[in-house]
Amino acid sequence: MSSQNLEFPQWPQFGDEERVGLMRALEQGQWWRIGGNEVDLFEEEFAGYHGAQHALAVTTGTHALELALQVLGVGPGTEVIVPAFTFISSSQAAQRLGAVAVPVDVSPDTYCIDVAATADAITPRTRAIMPVHMAGVVSDMDGLGKLAADAGVPLLQDAAHAHGAEWRGKRVGDLGSVAAFSFQNGKLMTAGEGGAVTFPEAEQYERAFVRHSCGRPRTDRSYLHRTSGSNFRMNEFSASVLRAQLSRLDEQIETREKRWPVLSALLARIPGVVPQGDDDRCTRNPHYMAMFRIPGMTEERRNALVDALIERGLPAFAAFRAVYRTAAFWELAAPDESADDIARRCPVSEELTRDCIWLHHRTLLGTEEQMHVIADVVADVLGRS
Template sequence: MLALNGGPKVRTQPFPRWPEYDETEHLALARALQQGEWGRHGGKEVQAFEREFAELHQAPAALAVTNGSHALELALELAGIEPGDEVIVPAYTFVATSTAVQRRGGVPVPVDVTADTFCLDPAALDDAVTDRTRAVIPVHIGGHVADMDAITAWGEARGVTVIQDAAQAHGATWRGKGLGTLGSIATFSFQSTKVITAGEGGALLLPDEDTYENAWVRHNCGRTRELHLATASSNFRVSELTAALLRAQLARFADQNARRAARHTELAAALGEIPGIRLQGRDPRCTSTPHYMTTFVLDQDELGGLDRDTVALALLMEGIPAFGSHRPLHRTDAFWTGATRDIRPEELAEYCPNAERVGRDGVLIPHQALLGTRQEIDDIVTAVAKVLAELPSDGIAAAV
C-alpha cells in the first residue's frame, strides 16, 4: 500500500542536507567581517569571488550581483533592450526569464523546447522572429546546455543578441569548454536551491573587459569608478559577506559535482528501466552538467492519464524529494501581467506542445538527492516504481 494511503514509507531517513557547510563558512564570514568593509567598495571578497567564478567557466570576466533575476535584467540592459523590443525565450522555464524582459519594458516571445533536452528549440526561432526581435535567451534547464552552436549562429546572422540563462548550469561545459567561452553573456543565480549558494546572489559572465566595465558601472547605480554618474541604472551590488560565503561554497563545487555525476549515472540507468517514464535527454555536446534537477516525464500513452501532481505527492509521502516541473510561461498568471504579444494562452500552447507536455507531466528530483550513497538512489527508484505500479488502483481514489 502507498504511504499516501497509510502504508509504510519506502524511506524514513532524511536525504543529504542542502547546503553543505562547516567551519569553512564560519571562517569565511569572520574573514569578511574582520575586513571592516562589508560592501564591495574597499573589500576583497567580491573581487576574489569574481575571479574564481570566471576561472571556473573560462570567462574573461565575471560580475557578482544581488540575485539571478537582477543578473538577467542587467544583461538585458547591456543588450540595449527598450520598451517594445521583443526577446525570444523558451516556453518551458522558470518565470524569471520572461519577467526580466517585461521589467525592462520588453515583450517576451515564448517558443517551444526540444522533446528530449527540454531546452529552447533552434528550429522554432525563424517562426518567432520579427523586425522587433532584439535578443534570444536560451535557458540551460536543469543544467543541460541548450544548442549553443545553432542559437549563436542564428543570432549572429540576424544581429540578435544571445543571452544565456545559466541559473541552473553552474560549471556546465559545451564541447569541453566553459560557458564563458561562447561569446555571449551568461547569467547565474545563487538562490538557496542552486548548486552554488549563499541563500541569494547572482552573477554574469562577460565576454570581454569592455563589457565587464560597462556592466560594473550599471550595477553600481550608473556610477563610474571615478564617481561620475554616467547613466541611469540601479544598485545591483552584492555584499562582501555574500561573496565570502560563495567563495567557501565554490571551493566545494568540484567534489560535489563529481559525486552528483556518479550518482546521476546510476539513477538515470535505473529509472530508464521503469516503464512509463522518459528522462530528460542531454545533447552530447553538453560535456558536463551539475545535474541541478533530474527530470522525468510521465508517458501518458503507457500510464493512461496518470495525474502528475498526485505522482509527486505520492513520492513525497514515500520520503522522496519530488516536485512538479515548472509550468509553461503561458500557463502562469505572472506572464500575462506584463507586456506580451496579442495572443491567447491556448494559441501559445498549440505552438509549444513539448513545453506543454513537460510542464504538465514532468517530475523533478533536486540535486541534493545525488549527494548521498547508492542507498539514496535505490530508494528513489524503488519509490518511483512503487508509485507508478500502485497509484492507479491505490492512490487516485485517495487523492480525490
C-alpha cells in the first residue's frame, strides 16, 4: 500500500484569499475591533450564513460558551445540563461561572445528548441545556426544543463541530436558540483560535457585546464599565482570515458529504467496527470528524490501535473521555456525587470513552479511492491488534 495514497489534503487550508485579507487588515491601520472593520464584517457574514439575527466574534470557542452561558443567567447556584461525552470546554464553561455541570448520557448511534436523560436531569436549579452537535450531527432539536419550552429552560447549542450544519433545512443559527462556535486550529474553519456566538435576539447580542469588552459599552469614552466582563474581543487579523475561511466552507462541506457515506459503508463492513450514525432530520452534516466505535474494546487496546493507525499514515485520535472521568471536572463547582455515580447513568459515554476513534476531517477531503485505502488500513491494523 503506497504511502502516497494516504497523502490527504493538509489542514488548515489557505490561499490568496487569506493573504489578501491579512494585508487588508494590516493596512487599515487599526488592528482591534473597535477601530477596524474586519470583525464587524465577519460577524455580519457569519450570522447571515447561519441564518442568525446576530453574531458576536470572540477569542475562543470556550469563551463563546462561557459568554453565552453568562448572558443566559448562569452563575453560582445554578446548573447546566451537558452531554457526558464531549470536549471538556462544554462543562468547564459552566463550572468557571460557578455553576454545576450535570452530565447526562448520549445516544449510542449519533453520540449526541439523549433527550430522555436530559429530561430526567432537569431540576429547579437548571438554567441551561447544552446540546453538543457531535462531529457535525445536529442533536435532536425537535425533542430538545419541546423539552426546553415545557421546562422554561433555554438551550445553548455547542456548535463547535457544526459550522454550516442544518436541521430540517435550517442552519443552526436559525433554530431559535443561542449557538456557540469554535475556530480553533482543527475546526472546520479556523484562524488558529477564535470563536463566535449567534443570537436570535438583539438584546442578547447587546448584553454579550458589553460583557465581551470588559463590561464597557461600544461608544464609552469615560470608562463607565456597565457590568462585569472580560476581554473576549477578536482581533482584526483573525477576522480577516475567517472571512476567507467562510468563503471556502461550502465547497469543503460538499466534498465531505460525498465522502462520508462511502467511508462509513466501508468501515461498517469490517467485523467489529460501527461507524457513527446520523439523523435524517440533520439535513446537512459538515462532518467535523469521521468517528467510529469498536464495541467491547478496552481503552488500552483502543489507544494502541490509534497509535498503529497514526504509524500507517492516518490522522487518528482517541475520542473524548467522559467529562466526569477527568480531574479537571472535579476542580470547580463539582456535583455532589462521585464519578461512579454519574457513570451508572451514562453507560454509553462510558463505552465511548473506551472504544471510540475519530479521524481528522481532512481525510474526508481526500479522493473516493482514499476512502477505500482508509478502510483497508483500519481493517489491517485491527486484524493485527
